[in-house]
Amino acid sequence: MSAGRPEGRYGEAVFPPGRAGEGERIDFGALAYDEVTMARLRALGAGPGWSCLDVGAGTGTVAGRLLDEAGVESVLAVDRDVRFLAARPGLEVLSADVTGPGLLPGRRFRLVHARFVLMHLPERERIVAELAAHVEPGGVLVLSDAVDLTSDRGPDTPYTDAMRAMWAGLRTTIGTDVSRTPSYPRWLRAAGLVPVAAEMHVPPLVPGSPISRFWADTWERGRAAMVGTGLVDDAAIDAAVRYLESPECAALSAGMLTAWGWKPRDAPAE
Template sequence: MSAGAGGGRYGEAVFRPEQAGEGERIDFGALAYDGITMARLRALGAGPGWHCLDVGAGTGTVSRGLLAEAGVSSVLAVDRDVRFLTAAPGLTVLETDATAPDFAPGGPFRLVHARFVLMHLAGYERMITTLAALVEPGGVLVLSDAVDLTGDRTPPTPYTAAMRAMWQGLRATIGTDVSWVPSYPQLLRAAGLEPVAAELYVPPLEPGSPISRFWADTWDRSRPAMTATGLVDDRAIDEAVGYLASPACSSLSAGMLTAWGRKPA
């Protein structure tokens, strides 16, 4: 992934895969979102005979789901660090940087999928073009990223304070930017895909839920970036973690916007 405003990269400046518990943090996010992701991929027709590319595969939950739940023929799971991925029948693992100019995973593929990847990239428009080129005629590109729901009129809570500091801190550190994500349908259309469509899912923040545990772990790993903004200190982050685990929690999690488009046959 490309360097952010502060010169850092996802997986290096923050969210290092070698840090204890990072795989579990990723899996908490997967538990919150995999059901929605798999339902969409199945609705788009993913099934036998499909050869699929999963970019930024993380711990491989979507890759394995495509094989076990959708019954696709094969999945190529790509990540810059593949320590959480294991090859299996139908599942091939490739360690490579998808943002590199020489990125060439083969293909074309009936499905190209990337979730929570492009939001961390400065060159997301170029990446959309690259991924669209890997889709076979009649195939589909499916992209999911976060949408911030802590607007100016959102009631202040310890959670909203932490989220605003997190987004600002990650943007300064590694370039994370979710402000453009609602433009996905237009960007997919510009890449030559049609028809295009999108949907938004907001997982409920409940004490002990996977998404609540995901955010608590995410804040813990991004504390230096968050406190550097001046919006929160360690005490405020601890208060936000406690708030997530409390019945008093009454906030909206970040949403996951999923957009898809087909390549004309």
């Protein structure tokens, strides 16, 4: 491995989709964030007549809700591994790598959406520009990714110890970097979108909540990468899981920043 280069990719070095329970882990994240995501997409106007591209569609919860609740005309759900996705009326499924060249030549959509995707990828700014190219004039690009609010400044607790080790381990193994998420509004503007805006949501860490179960599952599945940092050992990870389920837990979860930008209606064809 070259200095500073990650060892592998999401779904390979960690979080392989074929591992039992991975779909359930993804769904805990969906339970924590889908309502907020759908509220934003509806507020942006997603509805009848809209064509949508959902990048990194996971288990398809957002794609399904766009069709069933927002009533959009069509959704193309794209992921490198589509085992959790099934085509249905209005839903097209495509196995593709967003980092590769020529993702969808010539195709444009009223909504392009990517959640918890770019944070795991190299060359994020380039990919933002490429996703913007798939937005039709008058359409909108919506990006959501994690922001770490506490692990670099919060008090030492089993939770903050685990989160520090998780971010460090994921950065080493697959290149995950949430430090650049606050740059998304600027990157959207640089891609020619205007106006742009952003908001944040932090789900509460409550024992038994979807987000608490998501972090516990994520630590378990990323255990080797976390221990490999030298910041925690197995006992510390087990203590962090117990802390999440304890009334002693007093912490902020990582949040989700959502940024969006509109393509001008008079934008030239690309």
